[in-house]
Amino acid sequence: MICEIIGKPGEPGSGAGADAFEPGIxxxxxxxxxxxxxxxxxxxxxxxxxxxxxxxxxxxxxxxxYYHLVLSWHEHEQPSNEQMLAAMAQMLEALGLDxxxxxxxxxxxxxxxxxxxxxxxxxPTSGKAWSKxxxxxxxxxxxxxxxxxxxxxxxxxxxxxxxxxxxxxQIARLVPKPDEHWESKRAAREKGKRSKTAGxxxxxxxxxxxxxxxxxxxxxxxxxxxxxxxxxxWQGLHLALGRLGLRYEAFGSGARVAxxxxxxxxxxxxxxxxxxxxxxxxxxxARLGQYQxxxxxxxxxxxxxxxxxxxxxxxxxPEMEKATRAAEFKLTLLSRVYVGIxxxxxxxxxxxxxxxxxxxxxxxxRDGSTVVDHGDNLSTSASTVNTQATMIAMxxxxxxxxxxxxxxxxxxxxxxxxxxxxxxxxTGVPPDVQVLADxxxxxxxxxxxxxxxxxxxAEVAHLSASVDREISIAANAEARxxxxxxxxxxxxxxxxxxxxxxxxxxxxxQRARLAIRDGEAEDLARLPDARKAPAxxxxxxxxxxxxxxxxxxxxxxRENDRHELDLLKRLDIGTVAFACGWADVxxxxxxxxxxxxxxxxxxxxxxxxxxxxxxxxxWLWVSNxxxxxxxxxxxxxxxxxxxxxxxxRAALRDLAGHPAAPPGAxxxxxxxxxxxxxxxxxxxxxxxxxxxxxxxxxxxxxxxxGIARETLARFxxxxxxxxxxxVYFAHRNxxxxxxxxxxxxxxxxTGQKNKAxxxxxxxxxxxxxxxxxxxTRMAVVESGLDALALAEFEDSDDTLYVSTxxxxxxxxxxxxxxxxxxxxxxxxxxxxxGGETLHLRxxxxxxxxxxxxxxxxxxxxxxxxxxxxxxxxxxxVMGKDPRSSPSNGEASPYGSFSTDIPVEFDDPRPS
Numbered sequence: 028m029i030c031e032i033i034g035k036p037g038e039p040g041s042g043a044g045a046d047a048f049e050p051g052i053x054x055x056x057x058x059x060x061x062x063x064x065x066x067x068x069x070x071x072x073x074x075x076x077x078x079x080x081x082x083x084x085x086x087x088x089x090x091x092x093y094y095h096l097v098l099s100w101h102e103h104e105q106p107s108n109e110q111m112l113a114a115m116a117q118m119l120e121a122l123g124l125d126x127x128x129x130x131x132x133x134x135x136x137x138x139x140x141x142x143x144x145x146x147x148x149x150x151p152t153s154g155k156a157w158s159k160x161x162x163x164x165x166x167x168x169x170x171x172x173x174x175x176x177x178x179x180x181x182x183x184x185x186x187x188x189x190x191x192x193x194x195x196x197q198i199a200r201l202v203p204k205p206d207e208h209w210e211s212k213r214a215a216r217e218k219g220k221r222s223k224t225a226g227x228x229x230x231x232x233x234x235x236x237x238x239x240x241x242x243x244x245x246x247x248x249x250x251x252x253x254x255x256x257x258x259x260x261w262q263g264l265h266l267a268l269g270r271l272g273l274r275y276e277a278f279g280s281g282a283r284v285a286x287x288x289x290x291x292x293x294x295x296x297x298x299x300x301x302x303x304x305x306x307x308x309x310x311x312x313a314r315l316g317q318y319q320x321x322x323x324x325x326x327x328x329x330x331x332x333x334x335x336x337x338x339x340x341x342x343x344x345p346e347m348e349k350a351t352r353a354a355e356f357k358l359t360l361l362s363r364v365y366v367g368i369x370x371x372x373x374x375x376x377x378x379x380x381x382x383x384x385x386x387x388x389x390x391x392x393r394d395g396s397t398v399v400d401h402g403d404n405l406s407t408s409a410s411t412v413n414t415q416a417t418m419i420a421m422x423x424x425x426x427x428x429x430x431x432x433x434x435x436x437x438x439x440x441x442x443x444x445x446x447x448x449x450x451x452x453x454t455g456v457p458p459d460v461q462v463l464a465d466x467x468x469x470x471x472x473x474x475x476x477x478x479x480x481x482x483x484x485a486e487v488a489h490l491s492a493s494v495d496r497e498i499s500i501a502a503n504a505e506a507r508x509x510x511x512x513x514x515x516x517x518x519x520x521x522x523x524x525x526x527x528x529x530x531x532x533x534x535x536x537q538r539a540r541l542a543i544r545d546g547e548a549e550d551l552a553r554l555p556d557a558r559k560a561p562a563x564x565x566x567x568x569x570x571x572x573x574x575x576x577x578x579x580x581x582x583x584x585r586e587n588d589r590h591e592l593d594l595l596k597r598l599d600i601g602t603v604a605f606a607c608g609w610a611d612v613x614x615x616x617x618x619x620x621x622x623x624x625x626x627x628x629x630x631x632x633x634x635x636x637x638x639x640x641x642x643x644x645x646w647l648w649v650s651n652x653x654x655x656x657x658x659x660x661x662x663x664x665x666x667x668x669x670x671x672x673x674x675x676r677a678a679l680r681d682l683a684g685h686p687a688a689p690p691g692a693x694x695x696x697x698x699x700x701x702x703x704x705x706x707x708x709x710x711x712x713x714x715x716x717x718x719x720x721x722x723x724x725x726x727x728x729x730x731x732x733g734i735a736r737e738t739l740a741r742f743x744x745x746x747x748x749x750x751x752x753x754v755y756f757a758h759r760n761x762x763x764x765x766x767x768x769x770x771x772x773x774x775x776x777t778g779q780k781n782k783a784x785x786x787x788x789x790x791x792x793x794x795x796x797x798x799x800x801x802x803t804r805m806a807v808v809e810s811g812l813d814a815l816a817l818a819e820f821e822d823s824d825d826t827l828y829v830s831t832x833x834x835x836x837x838x839x840x841x842x843x844x845x846x847x848x849x850x851x852x853x854x855x856x857x858x859x860x861g862g863e864t865l866h867l868r869x870x871x872x873x874x875x876x877x878x879x880x881x882x883x884x885x886x887x888x889x890x891x892x893x894x895x896x897x898x899x900x901x902x903x904v905m906g907k908d909p910r911s912s913p914s915n916g917e918a919s920p921y922g923s924f925s926t927d928i929p930v931e932f933d934d935p936r937p938s
Contacts, residue, residue, distance in 0.1 A: 272381025
């Protein structure tokens with residue numbers, strides 16, 4: 028719920044003069060569902076107008092006695108008239124206006140219900156004026172309190188809210204947001220990061236096209252900011268912006284940025300301050316002086332070098348023809364095209380001049396090439412990566428669905444493949460090129476169908492949830508109405524009984540009336556609280572129904588983004604070669620024809636030699652020894668045969684920020700292993716954890732290994748299930764509780780088990796199963812599966828089962844020291860040489876740890892047990908409870924077994 032204090036348009040502050048009472052009260056009451064007059068002698072709202080005007084004249088100092096406020100609920104919250112009137116009465120009391128004249132009216136004319144109040148700020152008896160000081164803060168506090176009292180969802184405000192318990196009632200208290208919050212907001216405004224205005228939202232709903240300042244990509248914003256910051260006068264600013272195809276112009280009381288050639292009323296405009304607060308007209312004039320308009324219109328030049336050499340013709344799909352002919356589409360086409368050609372940072376840097384006001388519109392690049400828009404076809408003076416990408420972006424912006432490239436064979440091939448990758452149907456090309464284009468288009472359409480299906484499923488789930496929500500809201504309203512009716516009935520019966528006794532003041536009569544009131548209070552207390560809904564409903568959230576699928580799909584599409592793959596192939600081969608231990612010998616090798624290494628290089632490592640050539644901006648290499656060849660991606664994969672393409676992309680993303688090694692340099696470490704070279708950024712691991720399902724959502728590998736589902740359900744926050752039913756064991760930062768990585772165990776359909784036991788990029792600490800607040804004992808094991816097996820054996824609430832993930836690192840040792848404080852520690856590693864090694868390592872960290880090795884054999888079974896998982900499986904084969912079997916006349920806490928390794932069952936707990 029929010030409170031809006033209405034001000035008069037064009038005037039600072041809230042409120043208005045006495046002449047506003049008549050139109051304001053008329054607006055409220057003419058379409059009100061219910062009207063309430065407070066502190067007025069008039070019985071209808073029309074007479075209240077004159078009474079409030081006369082009262083306002085009691086104070087000659089007050090210029091704005093008219094005070095108008097509105098309380099609004101979320102559209103999915105449907106309060107009754109009684110609840111809205113009660114909320115407004117509580118609001119007026121919180122503001123200190125409970126004794127002032129007020130006209131209140133409830134409105135149902137919009138999707139969200141709301142209640143208006145017009146208040147006279149002059150007191151009707153004292154004639155004193157009410158102070159508006161801190162009214163916004165008081166109103167926000169009252170909103171939070173009303174939400175608590177009536178059971179509504181808490182809304183956001185300028186303050187955080189704390190809730191205190193006072194005499195059984197929840198009391199809201201405002202807490203100022205930290206300074207960091209406001210600093211971040213100020214910084215965001217300086218960078219132009221603002222929420223869309225109500226007008227922009229309405230425009231987007233009406234046109235279906237995002238507003239310009241919400242669609243401009245970050246590289247273009249940065250370039251715009253650089254131009255404005257570097258300008259020393261207005262004419263220099265206009266000239267520099269003109270090269271970007273933009274203009275800065277005064278508009279109304281402020282300024283706006285427009286695309287050159289944008290028609291009035293179109294979508295090619297944005298407020299100047301939307302690029303950053305420092306670009307507002309006020310601050311720009313303070314720096315550059317009074318605003319000066321550009322002297323003349325911008326005009327690009329046409330040179331012989333700009334003659335078209337190749338082109339792209341396009342047609343919209345039949346179902347799109349009507350839409351592309353619409354006036355609204357034509358008004359926004361310029362904005363679509365302009366944003367489209369600036370989608371990629373590389374294109375932004377390559378563009379010299381954007382002249383969409385020319386006839387025909389033209390984009391010039393720094394290398395001298397141009398792209399010209401002829402309406403139903405595009406032409407270019409040179410076939411380059413930038414001109415091709417620009418033409419594809421413009422074709423998509425124009426709504427084309429089918430294109431035909433023309434020009435030389437290389438351009439037709441490159442353009443056809445690029446268009447197909449972007450989802451455009453290609454026609455009129457040679458058969459071999461058509462086959463390639465059709466393959467790329469089929470892959471794009473398959474990917475798009477997955478996205479559409481996911482979106483449809485999310486929409487269906489959302490609509491289903493909305494129906495359930497509406498039913499619940501209606502049921503809540505009925506329950507509230509029934510509760511109110513019961514209260515009215517109880518109060519009416521009590522009042523009737525009191526009236527029957529009469530107003531006598533004798534002791535018996537007073538006692539009788541007191542008994543009636545006590546009985547009424549008891550009856551009302553037994554009734555359900557009308558302020559609380561039987562089935563409270565939170566605000567709907569479509570993402571709630573797409574918790575795993577959509578995010579995974581987006582990540583998968585990102586990993587298969589062909590554009591990024593092409594950019595990575597353009598990485599300097601020296602960067603990758605140096606990271607893989609190759610030495611650049613281009614200056615000294617006898618076969619070198621390019622001593623500088625500008626287009627040809629030679630690298631050596633051990634007894635192998637690699638020769639690399641720069642072809643169309645990409646380095647291609649071949650090995651003299653093995654005959655292998657490929658791009659820089661293949662060079663990295665050649666050293667990491669077990670890695671996937673996704674691993675290579677991740678590695679090259681990191682390397683893209685490193686400069687190429689100078690000729691003659693050699694990596695001292697030789698080939699760098701992927702696990703050692705990669706910086707441990709655990710963000711990717713944390714995201715994988717978030718995407719994984721709840722451990723009981725499907726059958727996991729842990730259940731396949733014999734762990735009971737009931738055991739898994741004991742630790743829902745520390746376990747997840749991933750691909751192939753693999754089980755993930757959380758490794759957290761013990762200070763903050765954040766996920767830093769996770770152990771992973773899985774087995775695919777062929778029986779192949781995973782080799783990497785820890786999440787790529789994650790940070791290994793420990794996995795903790797159990798409640799630290801209750802545990803007095805800690806059992807340390809090698810893996811998460813062993814921890815689960817021992818936890819199922821002991822079925823104990825006073826033990827932490829801690830997995831080291833197979834080794835000890837600085838973070839693991841620090842976590843063990845922290846967890847061991849105040850607890851008895853047992854070492855439950857495997858009963859083999861590796862387990863004994865880990866036990867000795869644990870003693871180096873925690874010397875007081877006692878050995879608790881698993882038995883090597885379970886009585887009645889011939890198999891040898893190495894770890895607690897083997898022991899658990901052996902007991903389940905026998906159908907025994909592992910905690911109840913006797914051994915040599917003594918009750919063992921783990922059943923009956925024989926062992927050839929000394930095992931110390933030093934269990935500090937009472938047997």
